[in-house]
Amino acid sequence: MSEMNDDELNRLIQAADLAEDFSSFYLLAITKQTEIITAIENSKVTWFSRLWANASRLKKMFISCIAVLLVSFFGTTTTLVARNLLPDSWIQSVNESGCDVSGENARLVRTGQDSLGTVIEYWTVGSKKSVVDVIIQKGTVDGASGGTLGCGPRQRNTGEPFVSRAGYALNDRIPHTTFFGWLPIGSTGILELSDGSRFTLRPDANGDVLELVDGSDFGFAMVRLFVLRPGISDPTIINLQKETK
Amino acid sequence: MGDRNRHEKFEALYAANVKDLLSYALRRSVSTHDAVETLSEAMLVAWRRIDDVPEGIEARLWLFGVMQNVINNTRRASRRRKRLVEKVSSLLESDLQDETRPPDSRTSRVHEALKQLRPIEAEVIRLSVWEELTSSQISTLLQIPPETVRTHLHRGRSKLQALLSEDDPSWNEVEGEAGE
Structure with missing residues (x-):
């Protein structure tokens, strides 16, 4: 040697x-x-961002109200149609995710709506070994629609709290974040990011979490999750810092 | 900051850091397309938050942090981002010939040895040797104390030395090269 x-x-x-x-x-x-810089800069500059940037506070409120009304109408219709079946393109993505789960079995756990009226759908599908979470942003006021898909051996199977994040940006230039996951029923979660900001996560009756936040960027990592349970004074603290790949 | 100043700052940021960012992405991606996707998303974050990007050498570390978060995040597929990734890919990949060398046995052995370390030890070594970051910079990037960085670095390097020295027939060849 x-x-x-x-x-x-x-x-x-x-x-x-x-x-x-x-x-x-x-x-x-x-x-x-x-050319690359132009592509990046143009991907954020559209008629809506110009309109939004130049609009007065009152006009912004008016635009938001109209958007919420429009998306409430169309979004509700779309959600009802899709309630029991993930859109085909997402079924395909789930099936191709390599997580050995079938997109046909996905269930819609929660929906929400952000400040500009984007309808957020949180779908999940799991097997004994892994879980795929799908976050879909649809019916935005600028016409964009997209989503996030992630999979892994999530704690949902073991009843352990977890939180993940998906981010997106509308043409308002404001980063929007969706925090999603699962917390024990009746508990409250406090999520801490690396910039020191904290967000309260409130699970529904099934423990599913979907919190929509404007202005929270990908630049900040999720650091810790405090889980507060009724009648228990000390919170459970979960370290969310990954040891990097 | 005015639009013109934002543009100029972004242009300077891109020119000063694109090679390092692309290298960072390539080292952690399974394909050139993945690397382009990571680069595009990170630059999009940088453009959106251009007012927050620190000046000078700190900008590089800030950008590495964004890239780390982009890579750690789950796959995103918004249409607008897809359009941007497709555009940047068409600019970068259209004329690109696959010039990667087939990994020789020594390279493969180093990559295999890195896989046998704890992920944090391997990442600290990559950041130290490939990204040429100091312990203090790695500490900032990974948000762990500098002493912990140094411990991971020391342990990782010791393990790597042991793994690579284990009856490696090609090691004598490396020793010969090192002596030249």
Whole structure:
């Protein structure tokens, strides 16, 4: 067996860095800088953001009220139709997620509506080994619709509290966040982010959580979850910091 | 900050950091498309929060933090983001030939050895050697105390040395190269 000093180890690790093989990639990223920056900036600048940015506070309230009314009408209809069946495109995504669950068995656990009238649907489908959570944002005032899908061996199967996050941005340039998960029935959750902000999570009668927050960005990590149970003075504290991949 | 100033700050941020960000994403993605998706989402966050991005060298660390959160988050698929990712992918990947070298036995051995470490130890080593971050910067990025970073780094490197030294027939070759 040979001994290896620190410099030799560093050289060995550096030589194994496959990212060094992408010189053309880096060159393209520099030469196409203007086009890429334009694409990023334009992805946020639309007629609605201009309208929103230039609108007075009163106009914003008016636009929001109209949006809420419109989405309440159309969103309710859409939700009723989809209540028992995840949209086909999402069934396909769930089936292809590699989590060995069938999208056909997904159930809608909660719905919510954000400040601009976006209807948020929280779907979940699980097997004994893993759970897929699907968060769908639909019927937004700027016409965008999309969603989030994540899967893993969630604690839902064991009755342990958990919280996840999905983020999205409308053309109002405000980051919107959906906190979702499960808490013991009757408890209250306090979620702490790395910027020190805290959010209260209130589960429904089944323990399902869906809290919609404006202005909470992906830039801040979820740090801790405090679970407060009635009659128990000390909260259960769950460390949410991942040990990174 | 005015629109023009925002644009200029974003342009400077992109030019100064895109290579490091792309490297960071490539090292943690299974494909170039995944890396482009991570880069696009992180730059979108940076553009949206351009007023919050710190100046100078701190910006790089701030961007790494955003990328870390983007990677850790579940897959997102909003239409607008998809459009952006498709656009950036078309710009970056259209002319790109697959120039990756097939990993040689030594490279494969290092990657396999990294997989055998605790995830936090492997990540601290990657950030230290590949991203060239100091213990203090890694501490800020991972939000763990600097002493813990140093402990993970020390333990990880010791394990890696032991794993890579274990009767590796190619190791003598590396020693020879190191002596040149």
